[in-house]
Amino acid sequence: MDSTPPTPARRAWLLLGTALAIGAAATAAVVLLRPAPAPPAAAPVPVAEVRPAPPPAPPVVTRATARTVERNQNPTQVLASMGLEATELQAVLGALDGVLSFTRIRVGDQVRVERALPGGEFRSLSWRQGPADEFLVLPCPTGLCGSRREVTVTRDVVLISVSIRSSVSEALQTAARDPSLAASAADVLAWDVDFYQDVRGGDSLKLVVERFEADGRFLRHGDVLATEYAGKVTGRKRLFRYTDPSGFTGYYDDAGTSARRGFLKAPVPYVHLTSRFGSRRHPLLGYVRAHQGVDYGAPEGTPVWAVGDGVVSLAGWSGGCGLTVQIRHRNGLDSVYCHLSKVNVAAGSHVGQRQVVGRVGSTGLSTGPHLHYAIRRGGSYVNPLQLQLPRGEPVKPEWRDDFLTRIDAARQQLDRTPIALLD
């Protein structure tokens, strides 16, 4: 460094340089935080021809404190626990007033305060409620100002491919870290694969699914655009999501056959199975008798779906079956749901496929919460797992070309070599 004492003119340059550096830093921060409108072009920086350029401003060193909102904490308590003193705390709350509704703060919200070192001046506060909702407090000419951060949400289509060892949900949780994907897959395959009964180790599942990110962080998965299930029991099933020119959205195989059937393959959302159709020792009566249906072990309160459209023929107590719903369907079949803890429908009412008709319970002859599900044709019981019911409307012939064009990208993704499991 040169040792010449600064002349008044030189001092002015140093001040100007510092001011420009601060201005530039502030602009950069705003640009980084809100990517939306481009900043106006910076004013040309005067170039000192004779005097050396002012030294660059030292980088700002900051210290961050982070907290996760806990049960029964109010905003003041959260901020006070992060070392904000009274005046600062009031300024922050004032800046967020009208920006973030404090009645909406939630357990798990992430709060982060940044201070400059060594002085500890307030630099920023971020209040994050999930990847897409972030609120900021930054210094501004009037003190502190609050704003909602503009988050860029991007949509991608990804292929998730899993090999199943024990359960579909476990495999998807491992591969995609998203527990809701198993339910999405079960929804799409609801007429073809019973995720309780039909799944065997070594089966494989592929999903072509929308993936949304907020500023590069995973936000959520969206619609399943295509899926392939290859299983020992089910064989290979491929389905594609298609919205036809009339606006109807459904899932179809690559020949345009609808996935929809008269009956769902299972009357409960995908959870856990206990007993299969066939003879077994009755857990309460203690002797072997024909088991006239399928048991779905599921927690008490799990919704029970009508497997198909129909009219409720019984809703109430029915001997060992306990609290029961029975539905008469147009194809001459009756579906029966036993041991319910709650019945949501009355005899005589019309129900639609996947309507919740009751809740899983343990009423009647039952050792624990489960759904006993049975199908009757005429007077006798048939195995619900072996029912083959006709499919819904196929893609209309005049829309076939449109259908094939639209599913082509998803089909190519399904054909790709499966990616390796993450771990």
Ligand SMILES: [Zn+2]
């Ligand atoms: Zn049973």
